[in-house]
Amino acid sequence: MEFEEANDPEILTRISQYELAFRMQTSVPETMNINDEPEYIHQMYGTNPGQASFANNCLLARRLVEKGVRFVQLFDNRWDTHGVGAGNGVGEGMRRSCKNIDQPIAALLRDLKQRGLLDDTLVVWGGEFGRTPMMESRTGEGFDGRDHHLEAFTxxxxxxxxxxxxxxxxxxxxxxxxxxxxxxxxxxxxxxxxxxxxxxxxxxxxxxxxxxxxxxxxxxxxxxxxx
Known part of the structure; x- marks a missing residue:
């Protein structure tokens, strides 16, 4: 059915949506390919093309912003440090999590700024709650965890x-x-x-x-x- 025949503006809206979806699909392979970034960018972010990492996601976030994507959300889910197993406490687990995110998030801010994008981009970093200031022991075998805490966090x-x-x-x-x-x-x-x-x-x-x-x-x- 053609717009001239039905005179329904929803037809034009639907056509516009399909055209937008097509443009998005055709631009994805180029946008998602971080291999063409210069070496100094990979060193700044700590990225390894072809491997899943928070660093790769931060670099991808910058590329999406450059393409005009209005909302980009990144996740890192290794912060539930209750101390219930090896590497899950505030010792080894917290150090590992901080090491994974410190370099790439700093690189993302620096990269956005040097490209003139930070003034128009709001970066919000946070979670749904904090951790208690006192230690937690769920297993009874030592105190190496922190429980959920909503009274104060950053x-x-x-x-x-x-x-x-x-x-x-x-x-x-x-x-x-x-x-x-x-x-x-x-x-x-x-x-x-x-x-x-x-x-x-x-x-x-x-x-x-x-x-x-x-x-x-x-x-x-x-x-x-x-x-």
Missing amino acids: MWMAGAGVKKGHIHGATDEIGYYGIEGRTHVHDLQATILERLGFDHEKLTYEFQGRNFRLTDVHGKVINEVLT
Whole structure:
């Protein structure tokens, strides 16, 4: 059925979607191939083409941003350090996890900056909760783990007008409770949306007969962390 025959704008929308899907599929092989990166880039990230690694994903993230991809999400799932087995504690396990991510995430920020992309790219680094300041022993054979902890933990942001080197908030002397600059997840969401050009109080979606906000009825922009 042709648009001229049906005069239905949804036909044009569907055609546009198929065309976008085709362009994405044809560009994927080139974008995903990190072999053509110069050697100094591989050394900076610590990448090994053809092997699965967080470093490879960071380099791929930069390539996706260069291609105009608006949202890129990376995962690293080796942080559940309960100390329940060899390499799962805050000793060996934490050192290994930090070693795997420190170089490539620093390289990603440096690479985005040197290509003029960091000013327009918001990088958010964090997880769903922190770890307790006290040690944990789930097996009864030593204390080498940390349990889940939601009262205080750290996230950081870079680029897109976020202040450099700014620390917002503080915990008590043992790192258990947040006592200064306490920030709710809705505040974080409101701040991210503001950097993306949205007013979190006006951006709504309809669900079950009423309009909802991504920040519900809460949240305020954390202006202290913005330039």
